[in-house]
Amino acid sequence: MNFSLTDEQRMLVESAERYGRDKYTFEERRHIGSNPEGFSRQHWNQFAEMGWLALAIPESCGGLGGTATDIAMLMEPLGSALIIEPVVDTAILAASLIGASPDPAQREQWLGRIATGELIVALAHQEQASRNEYDFQVRTSATRTADGWSLSGQKHRVFHGAAASVLLVSAHLEGTADLGLFIVDSHSAGLSSEHYELIDGSRGADIRLNGVQVPATALLMNGGLTEQALEQALDQAILAGCSAAIGSMEAVMAMTADYLKTRVQYGKPLAQFQALQHRMAEMFVETDQSRAILHSALAAVESTDAGGRQAAISAAKYQISKAAYFVASQGIQLHGGIGTTEEYAVGHHYKMAVMFDQRFGDASFHLDRSSLGIDQLDQPLKGALYA
Amino acid sequence: MELYMTAEDEAFRDEVRAFLRENLNEDVIRRSNTGMHPPNEDDRRWWNRMLAEKGWAASHWPAEYGGTGWSHVQHHIFELECRLAGAPELRWQGLRLIGPVLYTFGSEAQKSRYLPPILKGEEMWAQGFSEPGAGSDLASLKTSAVIDGDDYIINGQKLWTTEGQYCEQGFFLVRTENSDRPQKGISMIIIDMKSPGVTVRQIPMINGEGSTCEVFLDNVRVPRENLIGEPGSAWVYAKFLLSNERTSSADIHKARADLERIRNIAAHELKDGKPLLGDAGFRRKLAALRIEVDALEWSVLRVMHEAPSRHPISACASVLKIRGSSLQQKLTELMVEALGQRSLRVYRRDEAYAQPDGNPLWPAYTPGVTADLMYLRSCTIYGGAMEVQKNIIAKLAFGF
Numbered sequence A: 001m002n003f004s005l006t007d008e009q010r011m012l013v014e015s016a017e018r019y020g021r022d023k024y025t026f027e028e029r030r031h032i033g034s035n036p037e038g039f040s041r042q043h044w045n046q047f048a049e050m051g052w053l054a055l056a057i058p059e060s061c062g063g064l065g066g067t068a069t070d071i072a073m074l075m076e077p078l079g080s081a082l083i084i085e086p087v088v089d090t091a092i093l094a095a096s097l098i099g100a101s102p103d104p105a106q107r108e109q110w111l112g113r114i115a116t117g118e119l120i121v122a123l124a125h126q127e128q129a130s131r132n133e134y135d136f137q138v139r140t141s142a143t144r145t146a147d148g149w150s151l152s153g154q155k156h157r158v159f160h161g162a163a164a165s166v167l168l169v170s171a172h173l174e175g176t177a178d179l180g181l182f183i184v185d186s187h188s189a190g191l192s193s194e195h196y197e198l199i200d201g202s203r204g205a206d207i208r209l210n211g212v213q214v215p216a217t218a219l220l221m222n223g224g225l226t227e228q229a230l231e232q233a234l235d236q237a238i239l240a241g242c243s244a245a246i247g248s249m250e251a252v253m254a255m256t257a258d259y260l261k262t263r264v265q266y267g268k269p270l271a272q273f274q275a276l277q278h279r280m281a282e283m284f285v286e287t288d289q290s291r292a293i294l295h296s297a298l299a300a301v302e303s304t305d306a307g308g309r310q311a312a313i314s315a316a317k318y319q320i321s322k323a324a325y326f327v328a329s330q331g332i333q334l335h336g337g338i339g340t341t342e343e344y345a346v347g348h349h350y351k352m353a354v355m356f357d358q359r360f361g362d363a364s365f366h367l368d369r370s371s372l373g374i375d376q377l378d379q380p381l382k383g384a385l386y387a
Numbered sequence B: 001m002e003l004y005m006t007a008e009d010e011a012f013r014d015e016v017r018a019f020l021r022e023n024l025n026e027d028v029i030r031r032s033n034t035g036m037h038p039p040n041e042d043d044r045r046w047w048n049r050m051l052a053e054k055g056w057a058a059s060h061w062p063a064e065y066g067g068t069g070w071s072h073v074q075h076h077i078f079e080l081e082c083r084l085a086g087a088p089e090l091r092w093q094g095l096r097l098i099g100p101v102l103y104t105f106g107s108e109a110q111k112s113r114y115l116p117p118i119l120k121g122e123e124m125w126a127q128g129f130s131e132p133g134a135g136s137d138l139a140s141l142k143t144s145a146v147i148d149g150d151d152y153i154i155n156g157q158k159l160w161t162t163e164g165q166y167c168e169q170g171f172f173l174v175r176t177e178n179s180d181r182p183q184k185g186i187s188m189i190i191i192d193m194k195s196p197g198v199t200v201r202q203i204p205m206i207n208g209e210g211s212t213c214e215v216f217l218d219n220v221r222v223p224r225e226n227l228i229g230e231p232g233s234a235w236v237y238a239k240f241l242l243s244n245e246r247t248s249s250a251d252i253h254k255a256r257a258d259l260e261r262i263r264n265i266a267a268h269e270l271k272d273g274k275p276l277l278g279d280a281g282f283r284r285k286l287a288a289l290r291i292e293v294d295a296l297e298w299s300v301l302r303v304m305h306e307a308p309s310r311h312p313i314s315a316c317a318s319v320l321k322i323r324g325s326s327l328q329q330k331l332t333e334l335m336v337e338a339l340g341q342r343s344l345r346v347y348r349r350d351e352a353y354a355q356p357d358g359n360p361l362w363p364a365y366t367p368g369v370t371a372d373l374m375y376l377r378s379c380t381i382y383g384g385a386m387e388v389q390k391n392i393i394a395k396l397a398f399g400f
C-alpha cells in the first residue's frame, strides 16, 4: 500500500489549490452566485483549459482517463473553494453515463465536447415522487416515431438545469418495462423549463417534455444497462462530492482556527479557551475519519463485487454527510455572530454541507444502503483492505 | 404537587382558541408559518394592536400597566395556542425586555411616555448591547456617553441589533464612566432611532435577509432624562432583564409547532412510494425529538413556577437555553431531512409569502423551511452563546 501522491497527482492538487486561492476567491464566488445562470462560463472555460473537465473521460474519447482517486484529488481543493460550477454533474456524472453507452460514436461525439468545456450536460431524471437520484421509478415516456422517439413527461429538480445545453433524460420505453436514457438538446421544440435558485447559488430547473422529437441515436442505452449505469455514475459522483466536502471541512477548520487566534474576548484570544480547543479537536477527528472512509471507498471502487462497492460508497457518504454538517455548524458556532452573515464564507460551507447531504441520497438513505452489507461482514470487500 | 391543568385552565384555553380562530386570517397565518426572518412587519404590528385591544398584548406586565394577571400556566397556554394557530410573533424587545425594566426602574415620565406605545405596538424597540469588540464579553463595550449640559453625547458602534431597521426606539448600553470594574461604568439609555447621528445598516445574514443591523452612533445628542435608573447601574438592569425572560429562551412553543410541521411534511413526502412518516427510521428520529420537547416543556413549567430544587434556578434557566436552542436546530434539521431535496430551493420573501399556486412539485409546506434552518444557526449564539451558558452552569451548579 502506498498513500503518497504521484508527481502528476501532486501537480493536479497544487494547480487546483492555486486556482482556488488566486482566481476563485470567496468574493468571486459570491459574485458568481448572483449571476442568473448560477455559474461562470469564464471559469468553466478555464477549468477545461486546466484539463479538469477531461479528467474522468477515457483517453479514447479525448479525455485524460483519470482514476476515481485522481478525481478525488482534484475535487478536494475545488470543495475548499466552494465552486458552484457543475464539475460533478457534468464532467463526472453525465460523462460517466455517456461513457456507459454501448455506441462508440455517441461516446466520442459527446464526451469530447464535455472535455473541451463546450457542453454543460445535466441529468434530468428525478420526478415528482422521487426522493433522490437513486429512485428509478420514472413516469416520463418515450414513444417510437418513424425515425426516432417522442418524449413526454415532467422532470423535477434538474440540478444545473438553467446552465445545461444538453440533458440526459430518463424515460420508459413504450410497451416495455425498459428504462432508456436519452440525450436531448435543451432547446428542443416541446421542451420548456422553469428555473429557480438553490442554496449554493446554482440554478435548478423543472422541465416539461411535451412530445419532444429526438432521433433514434439519442437513445444512449436501455434495458438493465440504464439502471446499472445510473447507479455507477451516481456512485462516482458521490465519491467526487465526498472529496469536495472534505475540502470544505478543511477550509472551515483553517478559517475557524485563524479566527480563534485573533478574536479576543475576556482579555484573551478565544483560542485559549479549552472548550473551544476541544471543539476544534472534535472537528479534526470528524474530518480525519472522513478522509479515512473516503480512502476505504476509493479502495473498493474498482471492485467487481457490486454489493460491496455500494456498501463502501454509502458508508463514505453517510460518514461524510454527518461530518460535513457537524464541522460547518461548529465552524459557524465558534465564529459567533460573524459566522451567521452572508458576507462570511463559513455559512456558505454550511449550505454546501446541506446540499451535499441531500444530493445523491441523504445520510439516512445511505445508512440503509450500507446496511445491506451487514449480511456479508464475514466476506471482506474485494479490492478493499482485507481482500 | 399538583401536576395537572385545572378546569379553569381548560376553559381559558378554549377562550384563547376561539379568539384566535375569529381574528387570524389565512394570509397572516401563512406568512407567520413560513419561517422567514425577520417576520412580516405589518402583520406583527397589526397583531400587537389586536391583542392590545383585547388586553392581551403585554400579558406578563402588572395589571396597572396593562397586564392580565394570568397564572404561569395560562401564559404558557396562551403562547402555545398563539404559536400553533399561526399568530404573528410579537417583537419581544419592547414587550418582554425593556417594558419590565421601565416599569421597575424607570422614571414616571419614562413610564408614561414609553409604556403605552409598546403595549399598542406603535413603537418598536431595538436592543443595542453587542459591539464589534464586545460579544460574549459584553462588559468590554466601548460606546461612550459624555455629559454636555442637559444631554449626553453618544459615540460608538453597535452590532447585531436585531431588526434595527424597523425600530423607532432603542435601549442601549453605554459607558458613562471608566471604572476599575468594567461592569460598573455602564449605563442604559433610551435613544430615539431617528436622532441625527444614528445610522442603521442592515447586515445580510445566511438566511438571505437583513435580520440584524449595525448601528453607528456619531455624536448623537440624547437628553439626560433618557438614562434609565441610576448611572453606572445598567449591569443590574441587564441581569434583571435577562432573568425576567429566562423561560422564553427555550422557545418551547415553536418547538411544539415544529413537531407538528415535521409530521405534516413527512405525511406528504414519499419514500419508495409511501409516506415518509411510516418509515421506521424516520419515526424513531421524530419520536426522539418529541421526547426532548416534552422534557423541555416540563422544565419550562418548573422554572416558571420556581419549583423547589437543590440547584440554583439560574443554572436551570441556562438548561432551558442550552437544550432549547439545540433542540430548535435539531427540529429544523429533521424538517429539512423530511422535505428532502425540495429544501434546496431558495425562496425570496415575496415568493414565500405568495398564495400557493397548487404546483404539486413544490407543495405549500416547502417555502421557508430552509430559511429557518439557516437563521437558527444563530440561536446557539444570540442571547448568551451555548458555550457561555455552559460556563454559567459549571459555575452556578458546581462552583467551578
Ligand SMILES: Cc1cc2nc3c(=O)[nH]c(=O)nc-3n(C[C@H](O)[C@H](O)[C@H](O)COP(=O)(O)OP(=O)(O)OC[C@H]3O[C@@H](n4cnc5c(N)ncnc54)[C@H](O)[C@@H]3O)c2cc1C
Residues within 6 Å of the ligand: A263, A265, A266, A270, A273, A275, A276, A333, A334, A335, A336, A337, A338, A340, B126, B127, B128, B129, B130, B134, B135, B136, B137, B159, B160, B161, B162, B163, B211, B212, B378, B381, B382, B383, B384, B385, B386, B387, B388, B391
Ligand atoms: C441573529 C442574531 C441576533 C442578535 N441580536 C442582538 C440584539 O438584538 N442586540 C444585541 O445587543 N446583540 C444581539 N446579538 C449579538 C449576540 O448577543 C452575540 O452574537 C453574542 O453575544 C456572541 O458574541 P459574538 O458574536 O461577538 O461572539 P464571540 O463572543 O466572539 O464568541 C465566539 C465563540 O466563542 C465562544 N466563547 C466566547 N467566550 C467564551 C468563553 N469564555 N468560553 C468558551 N467559549 C467562549 C462563544 O460561545 C462563541 O462560540 C445577536 C446575534 C445574532 C447572531
